[in-house]
Amino acid sequence: MPITLITCSGVSNTGKLTTQAALALLQRRPGGYVWVRAHQGTETFADEIEDADEVIVLDGCTDCCAEKKLAEAGFRPDHHLVATEIGITKNGMADVQFVEIEKVVNSVLQVKR
Template identity: 30%
Template sequence: MAQDNCCCGSTNLILACSGASNVGQITNEVAKKLDIDKQGRFFCLAGVGGHISGMVASVDGSDKVLVIDGCPVACAKQTMDEAGLNDYEYVVVTDLGIEKNHDFELDSADVDNALEACRRKLDRVKA
């Protein structure tokens, strides 16, 4: 096992942009809920962005990866791609019809919508 790992050693990893908008925070909420439901391990995108070698290796060595971005700026996707990590399922929250804004009182229906889309992606990965 590589050095510099954080707590995350699962083979089913979830990385979220966790951005400063409603849709960014929806990615964070969804990643937490999937982790709590034991559908994957919420993993630190910042570690990948910081090119922490063990963390990049953990993502590279995992069986299944789900990346969640809030909007088409695609910060999480670009972080992954910059690290040479290209094998993952991908969800963009605004693609689900959820409009981006700066309201951090999240709409639970929006969170549920994004959660369901991410679950479908993880189910597809498992199949």
């Protein structure tokens, strides 16, 4: 069963970074992840999480938008990663850097399963 990855996918650089990291994971591990953007709504969470073996929430910053949306749907993640807590600087609308994508992807891959 694939891992469900929920991202905030916000408009700031760290929010965009969660989207880029999810896309990189989907490309590197085909079939290994199901990706849900938090703004898709709580109905989507219920459908995707119901059968998930594991749920990872990836938020861009400490606003934790994705984790909050998941909680609204009545679910808790198995793992929660925040880009700004793993060394990424939130910098408004700055472009996402490749090295930042790699850092977040590696953090997701290192989650104990």
